[in-house]
Amino acid sequence: MLPKFGSKALMIGGAAVVALQFVIVAFGPRWEIQALALLLMGWGFYSLHGSLQVFSSDLAPEARASALSLHAFFFFLGQAVGPIVYGYELDHFGKLATLLLSAPAILALGIIAAQMLHRRPDEVDEMVDF
Numbered sequence: 014m015l016p017k018f019g020s021k022a023l024m025i026g027g028a029a030v031v032a033l034q035f036v037i038v039a040f041g042p043r044w045e046i047q048a049l050a051l052l053l054m055g056w057g058f059y060s061l062h063g064s065l066q067v068f069s070s071d072l073a074p075e076a077r078a079s080a081l082s083l084h085a086f087f088f089f090l091g092q093a094v095g096p097i098v099y100g101y102e103l104d105h106f107g108k109l110a111t112l113l114l115s116a117p118a119i120l121a122l123g124i125i126a127a128q129m130l131h132r133r134p135d136e137v138d139e140m141v142d143f
Contacts (some may be wrong), residue, residue: 015087020068023063024061024126026060028119029057029120030056030057030123031119032116034050034053036112036116037050039108061119100110
């Protein structure tokens with residue numbers, strides 16, 4: 014997908030897919046629709062996260078191991094803190110408000126990341142050619 018769409022589109026598109034699925038799940042449709050929404054949410058997350066992971070290895074080539082370890086640290090920190098934050102928000106604000114606030118937040122993350130992280134097209138071609 015990287016050669017066809019580029020990393021910027023994958024970050025924005027992935028974040029947009031996740032945001033849309035948050036909105037769909039927030040309104041509580043039937044379980045079959047929620048299952049499909051969660052499947053699509055996983056694909057969107059993979060597109061966004063995979064692009065961020067690629068850039069984390071390129072930010073400081075001389076310190077690649079440190080950059081990737083920091084990326085992993087913040088990923089797992091989010092895995093640990095996220096349920097606590099969501100639990101608090103769900104308890105105090107409800108499902109609808111929590112998910113509707115999460116949608117623009119993840120979309121903003123994708124757009125900001127795509128704007129701040131960029132690579133020249135020739136560098137992308139070099140990465141894809143084996």
